[in-house]
Amino acid sequence: MYPQKFDYFCPDTLEGVIELLTRYGEDARVLAGGQSLIPLMKLRLASPKYLIDLDKLQDLSGISEQRNEVSIGALTRHAEIEESELVQSKLPLLHDAVTVVADVQVRNLGTLAGSLAHADPAGDLAPALLALGARINTVSSSGKATLGMGELMVDAWSTSLGGDQVITEILVPIPPQGSGGAYLKFERRAGDFAVASIGVQLTLDQKGNCGDIVIAMGAVGVTALRAEKAEALLSNQPISDDLLKEAASAASAECDPFSDIRGSVEYKRHLIGVLLRRAVEVALRRAAGEKVKTVHG
Ligand SMILES: Cc1cc2nc3c(=O)[nH]c(=O)nc-3n(C[C@H](O)[C@H](O)[C@H](O)COP(=O)(O)OP(=O)(O)OC[C@H]3O[C@@H](n4cnc5c(N)ncnc54)[C@H](O)[C@@H]3O)c2cc1C
Structure with missing residues (x-):
């Protein structure tokens, strides 16, 4: 099936994304890797009138060590997490989980924030990040916020994210020696x-x-x-x-x-x-x- 018609935007900045989300409210959805949202749109289980692609926000992609945490940008693809030596050495639990997400095609396109926002009860990355005590940084028209995994997850396919709230970063504490x-x-x-x-x-x-x-x-x-x-x-x-x-x-x-x-x-x-x-x-x-x-x- 084809999705219903929608207007497509691909802003250069996060401010541009938030402005569009604020303007179009519940009629708008952000698009990351499209591995969950596009199938839902094809099945007409989701029919946003405005699709706001995050693809140009490449600042929101990447993995780095910051003090005692690993910072993973919202748009980081599953495949990048799988290949990251930092994740392999410091967060083997997350590495185990990301390597069993779907198949290579999905892992090449799907993003960490997209998985968390999609909130499939059988998803692999939410339980992995819950076990690791990760925190989720977000931005909306009201400003920045940080959520624990328990605060983010609400129900099946449902999170506490507001309509104009975008995940920007996932912070994962590095477990201590031993x-x-x-x-x-x-x-x-x-x-x-x-x-x-x-x-x-x-x-x-x-x-x-x-x-x-x-x-x-x-x-x-x-x-x-x-x-x-x-x-x-x-x-x-x-x-x-x-x-x-x-x-x-x-x-x-x-x-x-x-x-x-x-x-x-x-x-x-x-x-x-x-x-x-x-x-x-x-x-x-x-x-x-x-x-x-x-x-x-
Ligand atoms: C065939 C297939 C098999 C799969 N198997 C598995 C599996 O075994 N395990 C598993 O865990 N997952 C699996 N998935 C799901 C997949 O890994 C994730 O759901 C997918 O990666 C979502 O990420 P995305 O970037 O593609 O998100 P999209 O499809 O682009 O978006 C998903 C949702 O997240 C929202 N969103 C995206 N980015 C943000 C953001 N930064 N801030 C706020 N909201 C945002 C979108 O608006 C949308 O509602 C599978 C998917 C497919 C198609």
């Missing part, structure tokens, strides 16, 4: 969205036990979710098989999946438990300095 992270996804076939996924970021304490731990679950709720009960069981504890099993049961119980073409509620709960155990094991090995490659769930 930390390890991993993201594991179970998918029906390569390139598909997750049936269930898990991001785990943990830090070893001086005794080699699990210290702080954050666990984020994907595709098992309307947004990415923290597995807080599992986190409480594992934090500041020596990790044993029995404790991991208990944490896996807790995560299975606290996720909130819905049944769809990818699987039943029971199946997804089961997967969460399995993925949690595997992801914690990889995160622990990475925290101990081992180079571990993840494979899909």
Whole structure:
């Protein structure tokens, strides 16, 4: 199907983008890589009258280290994140996640901010960034704002972004020495969205036990979710098989999946438990300095 007719703009500046968004209100949408918005427009599930392309705002693209954070510009493509040595060395959890987004074609065009704003419940990057404690910088006609991932995510395909609010940058804290992270996804076939996924970021304490731990679950709720009960069981504890099993049961119980073409509620709960155990094991090995490659769930 063809999209409904729309007027197309490609401003040179962020101010120009905000001015157009303010002028056209709910009739306007920004366009980044087009990997989600264009299919929606073709299916007429979205029919903006005004499409505002961000393509000329190349200042909003790139990856750099700033103090204790990695700054990723909103328009940075998934493929650039995948190839970034900085991300590979400092944020292996994010690297795991971005390499399992869709296929090469989508990763060459899709952007990090586009993924977050699209807010697909089965997206890979929201759970990864939730586990890493990322913050989202935005600009709108009211000025600049910074949102935590929990503040950004509202519902399935829905965020707290206002109509004229544009994501400009994603800031990801660099985990301290002695930390390890991993993201594991179970998918029906390569390139598909997750049936269930898990991001785990943990830090070893001086005794080699699990210290702080954050666990984020994907595709098992309307947004990415923290597995807080599992986190409480594992934090500041020596990790044993029995404790991991208990944490896996807790995560299975606290996720909130819905049944769809990818699987039943029971199946997804089961997967969460399995993925949690595997992801914690990889995160622990990475925290101990081992180079571990993840494979899909
Ligand atoms: C075949 C296929 C398979 C896929 N598989 C996966 C997968 O396995 N895992 C996964 O995570 N994703 C997957 N995706 C989704 C894809 O990775 C992202 O949704 C896509 O990259 C969105 O980014 P984009 O730049 O293309 O955004 P667009 O399609 O251009 O925009 C998406 C939405 O974000 C808004 N937006 C874009 N940029 C900004 C900004 N800077 N500020 C505010 N709002 C903004 C747009 O207005 C629109 O509402 C898949 C997509 C396809 C087509």
